[in-house]
Amino acid sequence: MDPSRRKFIEKTSLAAAGLGLSNHLLARQNPRLKDVNGKLKIGIIGSGFRGQSHIDLILRRKDCEVTCIAEPDPIMLASTKKLFDDAKKRMPKIYDEGPHDYIELLSKEKIDAVIIATPWKWHVPMAVAAMKTGVYTGIEVSGGISLDECWELVDTAEQTGIPLYFLENVCFRRDVMAVLNMVKQELFGELIHLECGYQHDLRGVKFNDGISAYNSGVEFGDKGFSEAKWRTWHSVYRNGDLYPTHGIGPVAEWINLNRGNRMETIVSMASKSRGLHEYIVNHPKGGKDHPNAFIEFKLGDKVTSIIKCKKGETIVLHHDTNLPRPYSLGFRVQGTKGLWMDVNKSIYIEGTSPAHGWEDAQAYLDQYDDAEWKSHAGDAEGAGHGGMDWFLMDSFVKCRLENKPPKFDVYDAASWMSITPLSEASIAGGGTPQAFPDFTRGKWKEKK
């Protein structure tokens, strides 16, 4: 490691420990995070399909550039390089010597920011390493592997004073942001109950033919390609809400989690597991004698959790990725004056809507459309996931350029990710309630 970086880490650790300064104060005073000269230099750790989507967004921007990439997979690297060729941009420095070569990248490269888009188990070790080298760190979303790991993320951020940006894109979905405006203007009154989740038929993602990523076969692990290489193992060995943040992120904004409110307790239950097995058995490339037909998948097809918050709200969280179904994040925002649900695209506001009747939500979504979306819908066009990824990247880049705290910080990351190990523990205990650690160590009470 660059000796000056090591020195910096020691210094900031001392400062954090000795003075108890908050992460944000440290970030603002951090000499390593002063104004960027010229374009924001971004390193990419993991340029699989998700990393490439980030790179594509960066290539479209004038205020940042990708200067280095760590990615061990030659196939992914080839399609990554093509992005730069197609855009006629300078090829970044490539670190491709195995999965640990990101350490070299972090030690050698002078970068202003790093984006980590790797298999889930790598997120925390990589983010910890990145923060320790003094680089503003963005990590892709995932559930946590363990509570210890969530704490490690927090401890490292606090010790280094380096801001961590948790890259939850759904918080930038157009309806989600419009509903946030409705919530702020108290259209729903005081919020009482929320629902959300990840209901996405991933069978054709968890399995493929090892060559093309989607809906092409029943292989996974070493014989799989892209996410099937690694994501599927979580369905083999774990039973819990494996991917909670697309749901909980928007809810967190609506009810101010870690900003005057927090999640206190969770209970989870899982149904039996049938979907993945049946997918293998019924697939033309599978069958009852295919080796994967003998694998027992631990993940229940439908995992449901209920979370109770400090301010008295309840949240229902769905996880449903093994069965045939249309995509739905299943949002519901319900307060003392009415509610919105996304599954029926409807809203009801007492005194405004016809008594006991739903209204189409679209007129409300238009009326409360976020100013950012109004201004930048053109820029976002063609960006991933209906444009919301453009806003995510814009926020990630600008927080660094303007030296502002991340929109979703290390406490959000740790608490949202902790849902996964907590739900696993609850299910393993037959639905026993699990207490959320207070990753903010009390700071949630003051933070706005």
Add this chain to the structure above:
Amino acid sequence: MDPSRRKFIEKTSLAAAGLGLSNHLLARQNPRLKDVNGKLKIGIIGSGFRGQSHIDLILRRKDCEVTCIAEPDPIMLASTKKLFDDAKKRMPKIYDEGPHDYIELLSKEKIDAVIIATPWKWHVPMAVAAMKTGVYTGIEVSGGISLDECWELVDTAEQTGIPLYFLENVCFRRDVMAVLNMVKQELFGELIHLECGYQHDLRGVKFNDGISAYNSGVEFGDKGFSEAKWRTWHSVYRNGDLYPTHGIGPVAEWINLNRGNRMETIVSMASKSRGLHEYIVNHPKGGKDHPNAFIEFKLGDKVTSIIKCKKGETIVLHHDTNLPRPYSLGFRVQGTKGLWMDVNKSIYIEGTSPAHGWEDAQAYLDQYDDAEWKSHAGDAEGAGHGGMDWFLMDSFVKCRLENKPPKFDVYDAASWMSITPLSEASIAGGGTPQAFPDFTRGKWKEKK
């Protein structure tokens, strides 16, 4: 009590205890439940609005008649009598000397069946008394007051051998029955996850002006009228799923509860309570100084439960009666091949529906429309709750006339009702899982 009835009870108790005969066997062999001579003579205990709705249905039928009524409230009795005058039918014998006069009715009247439609806390004592006098007993739906009470219902039915019919009308809803046909024909494959509940803005029912029943004021208890007289107290003193059966009844049929399957564990959480207080404060007849504005309502505005079943299914159960919202029982039936949801009136069946897209459910509901509904839609027209009450009454009457076991029996009643005290215990314990008693004492394994 009529001495011959007392003797009968002793006899059947001995038979049940000594030979371990099932309720159904006893019912079939029960000399008191042999073929009815002429019309089925029905006694009504409780002729409030719900009881009157039952009477109205009986008055329209040729195979049964109301011969006696127990109802202490002179206002309800007046509107009850008007039903008979309007129908030009013979006035039944009236028992109106206080709330215990139903005992007189049961002891004196020669009836073939009794329907109990009274405030919740009376259901079990009245049903127990009715079964002990040897009368085929129908009870209106409610949540249970305690587990002991649920057991008392079961014990009495087993000891007396008298069949109890639990009058859950939603099981006869046209879409619910069509979906049952879909389930039986395995349209959804193996069922994995169910949702249901009672989401009904009851603020204008829990409070009124003491004169007209709905949306007329903020009074309850002694100053209220109809349900506001008694139902509201449950919201003052209890925090749980107070009214689970409209949701769980249909689900029970879909996944064969008590017939090869059973509910094993429940966890429940409740949100804060705001809705009822705000209703009083904001009502033109209420205000912040109204005496009821100082009452603390224990019932959380949104109570959510998750139930795990023996066969591995999960059930999410909603209870949501204190907030402004459109009515919804929130059904979801999800299996290995697809799902139906009633909130968006949509269905998805793998291989039939467009990939990842919802279809309007109506074509399916028409295709799988129940034969009973097809034949009797005309009869049901104008009957309560969109016609389903006609089918309920038809089933209740015919089970007795044809000496068949009740469609929903004492084990269904006890297990469905037990959700209420179990959810209260779970919430009181911070979401601790509660085990369902096996009210069938193992008979769920054999019963079809």
